[in-house]
Amino acid sequence: MSGVTFNRNRVKLKKLLGIRSRLALLAVLLVAPLMFERVRTLEESRAKQVAQASEEYAALTRHAAETQREVVSSVETMLKSAAYIRASGGIARSCEILRASVPTNLPWIRSIMFVSKDGLVQCSTLNIQVGMKIGDREYFRKAQETGGFVFSDYLFGRTNGRPMMMAAYPVAAINPEQDAVVVSGINIDWLSQIMANLGGRPGMSALLVDSTGTVIAAPADHASMIGRPLDAVPLMAAIAEKALSFDEPSGSVSFTATDGARRVLSFARISGTQSRLIVSMDEAKVTAAINRDIRTAYLQLGFVCLFVLLGALIGAEKLIIGPIEMMTGMARRFGEGDWSARVAKNKLPAEFLPLARAFNAMAAQLSQRERELVATNDRLTVMASIDMLSGLANRRGFQSRLDFEWMKAQQYNSELSLLMIDVDHFKLYNDTYGHPEGDACLTRLGEVLAGIAADTMGFAGRYGGEEFCLLLPNTEAPHALAIGETVRAAIQNLGLPHATSSFQTVTVSIGVATTRPNDTQRPGDLIEAADAALYAAKHGGRNAVVEHGFVRIVDEAGMALAS
Numbered sequence: 001m002s003g004v005t006f007n008r009n010r011v012k013l014k015k016l017l018g019i020r021s022r023l024a025l026l027a028v029l030l031v032a033p034l035m036f037e038r039v040r041t042l043e044e045s046r047a048k049q050v051a052q053a054s055e056e057y058a059a060l061t062r063h064a065a066e067t068q069r070e071v072v073s074s075v076e077t078m079l080k081s082a083a084y085i086r087a088s089g090g091i092a093r094s095c096e097i098l099r100a101s102v103p104t105n106l107p108w109i110r111s112i113m114f115v116s117k118d119g120l121v122q123c124s125t126l127n128i129q130v131g132m133k134i135g136d137r138e139y140f141r142k143a144q145e146t147g148g149f150v151f152s153d154y155l156f157g158r159t160n161g162r163p164m165m166m167a168a169y170p171v172a173a174i175n176p177e178q179d180a181v182v183v184s185g186i187n188i189d190w191l192s193q194i195m196a197n198l199g200g201r202p203g204m205s206a207l208l209v210d211s212t213g214t215v216i217a218a219p220a221d222h223a224s225m226i227g228r229p230l231d232a233v234p235l236m237a238a239i240a241e242k243a244l245s246f247d248e249p250s251g252s253v254s255f256t257a258t259d260g261a262r263r264v265l266s267f268a269r270i271s272g273t274q275s276r277l278i279v280s281m282d283e284a285k286v287t288a289a290i291n292r293d294i295r296t297a298y299l300q301l302g303f304v305c306l307f308v309l310l311g312a313l314i315g316a317e318k319l320i321i322g323p324i325e326m327m328t329g330m331a332r333r334f335g336e337g338d339w340s341a342r343v344a345k346n347k348l349p350a351e352f353l354p355l356a357r358a359f360n361a362m363a364a365q366l367s368q369r370e371r372e373l374v375a376t377n378d379r380l381t382v383m384a385s386i387d388m389l390s391g392l393a394n395r396r397g398f399q400s401r402l403d404f405e406w407m408k409a410q411q412y413n414s415e416l417s418l419l420m421i422d423v424d425h426f427k428l429y430n431d432t433y434g435h436p437e438g439d440a441c442l443t444r445l446g447e448v449l450a451g452i453a454a455d456t457m458g459f460a461g462r463y464g465g466e467e468f469c470l471l472l473p474n475t476e477a478p479h480a481l482a483i484g485e486t487v488r489a490a491i492q493n494l495g496l497p498h499a500t501s502s503f504q505t506v507t508v509s510i511g512v513a514t515t516r517p518n519d520t521q522r523p524g525d526l527i528e529a530a531d532a533a534l535y536a537a538k539h540g541g542r543n544a545v546v547e548h549g550f551v552r553i554v555d556e557a558g559m560a561l562a563s
Helices: 002-016 019-044 046-088 091-101 138-146 188-198 220-225 237-244 283-335 350-384 395-412 426-433 435-456 477-493 523-539 550-562
Strands: 109-115 121-124 163-170 181-186 204-209 215-217 250-256 262-269 276-282 416-423 459-464 467-473 508-515 545-548
Touching: 046 091, 046 109, 046 163, 046 181, 046 188, 046 262, 091 109, 091 121, 091 435, 138 163, 138 181, 163 188, 181 188, 188 215, 204 220, 283 350, 395 416, 395 459, 395 467, 395 523, 416 426, 416 435, 416 477, 416 523, 426 435, 435 459, 435 467, 435 477, 467 477, 477 508, 477 545, 508 523, 523 545
Parallel strands: 508 545
Antiparallel strands: 109 121, 109 181, 163 181, 204 215, 204 276, 250 262, 262 276, 416 467, 416 508, 459 467
């Protein structure tokens, strides 16, 4: 009996000395000395925190400058890739590949264009820019003179009048025989979004300025200054004078502004440009925040001592058990594949912040790797849609474009035409001249089709073997038939010898089909119709263009069903 009583008392003692009770006891013993110590520490560290704030803002400046540099680097990489495309082929083929491979995950790039040496836009991802003259732009001339990557100052676009920046890279840097220049428009709104973490801080101003001192990006709380010279803004003239007077890549300086406020200025030059990121800190406002912390600490001393016991009992649940359960739940979600799971640090006590930061950093790294894999898969998808021999889209890329144009034509009730093109006697050509010459022949035909596709706003692809296709959106049957004849004549005019052909040159047979897509048809029906017309052209003597009455057949079938 005494043993049972002893065990019961032991259980009660454990409950009495549980975590909540221990916290309440520790709080009573420690809260008052800790609060006094906190006040004393704040008093002693007033000057130190001003210096630490200055260092923090300098670090933020460098970090934001590095982020901006990554944007510039991504633009430079994209322009060099486009320059390599331009240096490797003609303008028509280069434009086709550029449109097919331009990335969608770089929203700060508005457009990419190929520009001739005299400043005429030959090709652009935005059709409105084709034919525009930019030869008088300073950045364009500088790219031609230096032979390297150039990032412009703040300017206004000629097509839409919107503020923007431009980047240029000469193709001659890759192929000296090419005199074209690759130019890209940069959306400066994205530069301001990247600086968002520098905004909303008391006593802090963050601006990105070009070499002339014009503001090109700023956080939302300073957005009104974008496009204005610093020396034209009250209280900013001294900042502009200090920031633009140093040639060093980065640094900081303290000075007294015209309004009498003591300021600490940090600046960093964006690599690859003449732009500078400027962060200015008002010491008085930073000190005022520290003074408020000291006054708050005195007030907390009185209230905490009164409510510490009750607060410790209730707080144990929220400050220790609750955060542990929260982090456990986040870890479980992340383990189940929720890559967006993050621990809300603002809901955790300070003791848990290092663990929360470590968890969030790990989650961010894994999420970044996931995004990189997706981006790599996207690039591989683009590469997998291009036939490397002809430079045109392969069958997979053509099918994807056909599905898109089919839905578009069905939405707008427009006609869609397809040309199926087959090289006559190509097996005999390979047997006579060899497969290397056969590959060279297909390459030449691909170049011809790429040019015609660019002229007709069509989409050319290699369907397989010696068979090509040309998709013509919003094109009626007579026009499609005329384009087919243009293709046939252009290939015959190449004059490629073909001794085993009755025409003595390489020729093609073409089947043409046109329809107005509706719910009773499928894209495969258009391919079958064009293929049937191609079969008729082959059996009619080759080197011919034959139209398939696809629209009439479908209409007659529909009338029969209706009757």
